[in-house]
Amino acid sequence: MTSTEPRDFATSVAANVPFLRRYARALTGSQDSGDRYAAATLEAILLDDGAAKANSDAKLGLFRAFHLVWSSAGAPVGEADTRLSARAQSHMATLTPNTREALLLHAIEGFSANEIAVIMDVTPSEAADFIDIARREMENSVSGKVMVIEDEAIIAMDIVSIVQDLGHSVTGIARTRKDAVKLAASNRPDLILADIQLADNSSGIDAVNDILAQFDDIPVIFITAFPERLLTGARPEPAFLITKPFSEEQVRSAVGQAMFFSSTETLAA
Structure with missing residues (x-):
């Protein structure tokens, strides 16, 4: 490993943090909750960057690290603070598991099905199916x-x-x-x-x-x-x-x- 590699990796991660925060907020339905999990991901990388560095693409590694943190916490959404926001979250409970994540990763963040498979630790065909299911379920909700x-x-x-x-x-x-x-x-x-x-x-x-x-x-x-x-x-x-x-x-x-x-x-x- 050259002396510039740690610096290059950190620079690449930093450049993609705004997009991770965008994804995390959309995923959890809460700015505060999304930002907490984005911050927790960075803390996890500081302790052990193996998951993030497992891929040559820093953005892919960053998002994979996020999913490891978020999934280990039970894939939570933001806490409902009103009766109406609670109703919105009740809609989400009806979605097929893993589908919403795949749709956001694909449509908003631009990841391919193969890349989503790496991030979510599923097969490419499963990732493609998740995208299709989420699109139908959410648009009809x-x-x-x-x-x-x-x-x-x-x-x-x-x-x-x-x-x-x-x-x-x-x-x-x-x-x-x-x-x-x-x-x-x-x-x-x-x-x-x-x-x-x-x-x-x-x-x-x-x-x-x-x-x-x-x-x-x-x-x-x-x-x-x-x-x-x-x-x-x-x-x-x-x-x-x-x-x-x-x-x-x-x-x-x-x-x-x-x-x-x-x-x-x-x-x-």
Whole structure:
């Protein structure tokens, strides 16, 4: 082992920690819980980096180490802090074991079935089956109203088409911060999909914060070409984050995940 290998490994792990935290939060349904297990993974690697270094790909090793920690703890979700969030978690209890993890790893983090097999310690065919099962079970679990904040017409139309194909209704499309706040006030959504940079140079983040000041239990999916700018550890961080350019599968998975964990009473279970 050369003298640079430990440093290179640590650098590679550090570069992928924001994406592990994104995955952990989406997986557990809680920012606090997800961050705790991400931190526990790093602590475990400091004590014994064998599991993480078993693969030449640092990201693959990091996620495998996370799953060893998370699975050993019983694969918990975040603790429900309200009656409505408890209902959301009751939905998750109906899912086939291991399927949600595989779907998130594939659709959000971009791992192949072969890589997921390594992370989850299953066969590639099992990993592929998990992805298919999760997609069907989660997309059929709930439906609701979705608001789109996006200033590029073609992208907005693509998002609307995907959302409607999933069985959700769309309350409208907002191109500016002002329009977004007005639209949300007139028709409260169950889910918001928001771009970061809007038509009048206003911020999609500011628009979402304005809306959440009125309705604090609406799940949000942010869409951005620069995900690292939102995965900084500052609060609040998005539990669901799609990187541009996005695929249809990424949007379908994120919407299914966000709706699944939504605590709004208007959702049709």
